Amino acid sequence: MLQMKKLMLGDHAVAQGAYEAGVKVAAAYPGTPSTEITEYIANFNEVNAEWSVNEKVSMEVGVGAAMAGKRALVAMKHVGLNVAADPLFTFSYTGLNAGLVAVVADDPGMHSSQNEQDSRYYAQSAHVPMLEPADSQEAKDFTMLAYELSEKYDTPVFVRLTTRIAHARSFVEIGERKEVEYPYKQDISKYVMVPANARKRHPAVEERERRLSNDINGDLFGESINKVEYGKAGSNKIGIVCSGAVYQYVKEALPDFAIFKLGMVYPIAFENIREFASKYEKLIVVEELEPFIENALKAKGIECHGKNLTGLQGELSVQKISEAILGHKALPEEHTENIPMRPPVMCAGCTHRGVFYILNKLKLNVVGDIGCYSLGCSPPLNAMHSLICMGASISNAHGMFMAKGKEFSKTNVAVIGDSTFIHSGITSLIDAVYNKSNITVIIMDNRTTGMTGHQNHPGTGLTIKNEPTHTLDLEAICRACGVQNLSVIDPYNLAEVENAIKERIKADGVSVIIAKRPCILLDKSMRHDAVSISDCKKCGICLKIGCPALSRRKDNSVEVDAALCTGCMVCAQTCKSGNIKKENNK
Amino acid sequence: MNLNILIAGVGGQGTLLASKILGNYAQLNGQDCKVSEVHGMAQRGGSVVTYVRIANKVYSPLFDKKQADVVLAFEELEALRSAGHIKDGGIIIVNKQNIYPMPCALGAAEYPGNIYEQLSKYNAKIHKIDAIGIATKLNDIRTVNIAMLGFSAAVLNFDKEIFISAIEKSVAKPTLEINLKAFEQGYIQARG
Numbered sequence A: 001m002l003q004m005k006k007l008m009l010g011d012h013a014v015a016q017g018a019y020e021a022g023v024k025v026a027a028a029y030p031g032t033p034s035t036e037i038t039e040y041i042a043n044f045n046e047v048n049a050e051w052s053v054n055e056k057v058s059m060e061v062g063v064g065a066a067m068a069g070k071r072a073l074v075a076m077k078h079v080g081l082n083v084a085a086d087p088l089f090t091f092s093y094t095g096l097n098a099g100l101v102a103v104v105a106d107d108p109g110m111h112s113s114q115n116e117q118d119s120r121y122y123a124q125s126a127h128v129p130m131l132e133p134a135d136s137q138e139a140k141d142f143t144m145l146a147y148e149l150s151e152k153y154d155t156p157v158f159v160r161l162t163t164r165i166a167h168a169r170s171f172v173e174i175g176e177r178k179e180v181e182y183p184y185k186q187d188i189s190k191y192v193m194v195p196a197n198a199r200k201r202h203p204a205v206e207e208r209e210r211r212l213s214n215d216i217n218g219d220l221f222g223e224s225i226n227k228v229e230y231g232k233a234g235s236n237k238i239g240i241v242c243s244g245a246v247y248q249y250v251k252e253a254l255p256d257f258a259i260f261k262l263g264m265v266y267p268i269a270f271e272n273i274r275e276f277a278s279k280y281e282k283l284i285v286v287e288e289l290e291p292f293i294e295n296a297l298k299a300k301g302i303e304c305h306g307k308n309l310t311g312l313q314g315e316l317s318v319q320k321i322s323e324a325i326l327g328h329k330a331l332p333e334e335h336t337e338n339i340p341m342r343p344p345v346m347c348a349g350c351t352h353r354g355v356f357y358i359l360n361k362l363k364l365n366v367v368g369d370i371g372c373y374s375l376g377c378s379p380p381l382n383a384m385h386s387l388i389c390m391g392a393s394i395s396n397a398h399g400m401f402m403a404k405g406k407e408f409s410k411t412n413v414a415v416i417g418d419s420t421f422i423h424s425g426i427t428s429l430i431d432a433v434y435n436k437s438n439i440t441v442i443i444m445d446n447r448t449t450g451m452t453g454h455q456n457h458p459g460t461g462l463t464i465k466n467e468p469t470h471t472l473d474l475e476a477i478c479r480a481c482g483v484q485n486l487s488v489i490d491p492y493n494l495a496e497v498e499n500a501i502k503e504r505i506k507a508d509g510v511s512v513i514i515a516k517r518p519c520i521l522l523d524k525s526m527r528h529d530a531v532s533i534s535d536c537k538k539c540g541i542c543l544k545i546g547c548p549a550l551s552r553r554k555d556n557s558v559e560v561d562a563a564l565c566t567g568c569m570v571c572a573q574t575c576k577s578g579n580i581k582k583e584n585n586k
Numbered sequence B: 001m002n003l004n005i006l007i008a009g010v011g012g013q014g015t016l017l018a019s020k021i022l023g024n025y026a027q028l029n030g031q032d033c034k035v036s037e038v039h040g041m042a043q044r045g046g047s048v049v050t051y052v053r054i055a056n057k058v059y060s061p062l063f064d065k066k067q068a069d070v071v072l073a074f075e076e077l078e079a080l081r082s083a084g085h086i087k088d089g090g091i092i093i094v095n096k097q098n099i100y101p102m103p104c105a106l107g108a109a110e111y112p113g114n115i116y117e118q119l120s121k122y123n124a125k126i127h128k129i130d131a132i133g134i135a136t137k138l139n140d141i142r143t144v145n146i147a148m149l150g151f152s153a154a155v156l157n158f159d160k161e162i163f164i165s166a167i168e169k170s171v172a173k174p175t176l177e178i179n180l181k182a183f184e185q186g187y188i189q190a191r192g
């Protein structure tokens, strides 16, 4: 039996479910831990998949497909939902023709994110139902169920994952695809959300939510989405409410306890929970991130405990739960001496390195953005001084100019990656030029979406299926935005980088420098022979570029790890005595 | 077989493939399995930890400190970092490789010189393997992970035939031959 199953990532299982449910259109912008959903579904010939320019666009593509009558999948990380929220809130009003499922992946513990926001609140405020699977099989089953719900209740449906579901493998049963198609029907009062029509749709949203809130207390499609497990009779006086990955931790920490496992986290099956709660002296909600379920229960007059026991920060675990509820203290740490940290670093040969080395050398203030280049903030480069959200660098720098004027702006640069620039930097650049700004922008054009694992984007000239397509010309885009001062430079050439930055920060108006070179992991032909160091003077300047291929020996001289070195020659340009050379003088 | 395996390494060392093969091995043995991976930021040369759990029924994809039957460390410093996960009487398998983290490369911190001495304080059996040596001899540094698995399969008395099937199921066809060689070399090193 087990032999028939496949060991799948939660992300892949979602994609498999969407495939089997007959999804025709899948659109997404990458974002950890959701990226693998769209990468996986793009392998199926029956599915038209795309990397969209950003999450808002992906949601709108999905909405279009669902209106037209084919099932659609959109997937994003939690912060991506901030970007996609605008179309979603109104699509909740119109409802749809074929089903639309929006997968959103939260990241408790911030393994790869800039905040710990809880996307369940979006379900509540957009009045969109949300399912939360607890393993890969449920990730597939719930995705398929979400399409049934979506069409039955005429609403988009969320599937919420967290990192430990999205990036955990467990066994999944594979099934067959079933095609689904509905004829396209024009319906002005349903789909044109001018105020007069929207006022009529809003009560429909309320009615739908009331219906679902009621139905979820019973069997939907012949099966209960929520599950109740009664503990061993009389074994305790506590009932637990939980969902998702937390359910798995609870099963191990509290194996004999009664559990109300929510499969649908919005709307909540209040009546069922009230009945469950009546059997126990104490009800405890165990949930990661915000007290979403806890507060909802309290508002309905269902007494419970929750965050007072488990806290708000980071991920939960078996240990944390048994500590919070049973009072079992964690075992003390043993034998830990000072173990040096191993933070992530730019790769050997990374094309971003030289720019940050020069920014640090020139002591400029660097307004940052998100991508591999964010690693420019860490030692020894220390050349990024703010980072908020994707696309923020250019508009943040413009805001600084608005606040502090031209002189300040001459010590300030915005740094943004190519994928990030296309995602949401272009609008900021237009804004800056339009509003007569005086800023310098460096586009770190490594010809890929590096951080999330090298996805194509409009600048790479290839689609998600690696088919050739139009290549977006970043230089032409900048010029069309009204940028007059523009240079395209090679980030491996430190003199070129330094001169361009010095020249551009002096210039008036908005300046753009495009530092262009393909990511070293992308293009193997860029790997050259390793360098070697002869007669090292031990000054340590070359270490200031923060290359993992270079390290200090005990005697303070620097050694090269030839297996890591890609021969980019950035370090060689920093060596005052010119003693870093290619081994074969090539 | 009831096993918690922690795989510790440095982003880019191929720990993810190793965990997938162990998962497929569990399946071929008719057992339940969960694997928890780390993608994204940490894979850029940071410390990465993967959890593999094999049992008749697995709930949590993760396990806590002092719960690992086996720590499979792809690098010596990472062995030390993860040793707190080992159960009393567990097994730590260490690849004899040093990759300097940035603070050590810069001279801001020292790469510990007494890693095995520190590891010996844990109540665990320690096995060392020269996986990097095997991979270098095979002229493919990426086979470190499979050499590690070959060694582990021997140490943990895994069924060799089934394990080879798990590798066949998990790696890309063109790399199968070299990976099977790496597996065999690792296996021999443990038994030899």
Ligand SMILES: Cc1ncc(C[n+]2csc(CCOP(=O)(O)OP(=O)(O)O)c2C)c(N)n1
Pocket (backbone or CB within 6 Å): A029, A030, A031, A032, A055, A077, A079, A080, A083, A370, A371, A372, A373, A390, A416, A417, A418, A419, A420, A421, A444, A446, A448, A449, A450, A451, A452
């Ligand atoms: C709204 C939003 N969507 C997605 C992400 C995930 N993410 C962070 S950076 C990045 C792209 C980075 O690509 P690029 O700008 O080209 O820089 P690189 O990593 O290649 O240096 C993505 C997709 C995010 N943080 N926020």
